[in-house]
Amino acid sequence: MNIYHIWSDLKPGTSDLEFTDAAIAYLDHLKRDGSLAGYRITRRKLGLGAEGLGEFHLMLEFPDLASLDSAFSHVATRKDPVESFHFAVNSKVTNLTFALYRDFPDDTRQRGEEKF
Numbered sequence: 001m002n003i004y005h006i007w008s009d010l011k012p013g014t015s016d017l018e019f020t021d022a023a024i025a026y027l028d029h030l031k032r033d034g035s036l037a038g039y040r041i042t043r044r045k046l047g048l049g050a051e052g053l054g055e056f057h058l059m060l061e062f063p064d065l066a067s068l069d070s071a072f073s074h075v076a077t078r079k080d081p082v083e084s085f086h087f088a089v090n091s092k093v094t095n096l097t098f099a100l101y102r103d104f105p106d107d108t109r110q111r112g113e114e115k116f
Helices: 016-033 065-076 082-090
Strands: 002-010 038-043 056-062 093-102
Touching: 002 065, 016 038, 016 056, 016 065, 016 082, 056 065, 065 082
Parallel strands: none
Antiparallel strands: 002 056, 002 093, 038 056
């Protein structure tokens, strides 16, 4: 599984529930589209977290990079309804940081070829 991470803060005046409602609507749309396998929305607790990472953390799960690319291509059309969903989330956040991780070990990693 490939996990696309997004950290962000909310823009001033944005309610936490406004943001999460918009994010859920957007991510559910991508999930119905078939490229997104699952997601989680989390919020920093007790002020604990790495410096520079936002208060909110979204984790989007894609079975492979082709699915991630398909989701990006779908959003890049900027056609409704996906553009409205994307704007509803993007307009509420600031200080964005992104990362892409994968489950490990996975089927890509070959065993027995390690060199020390």
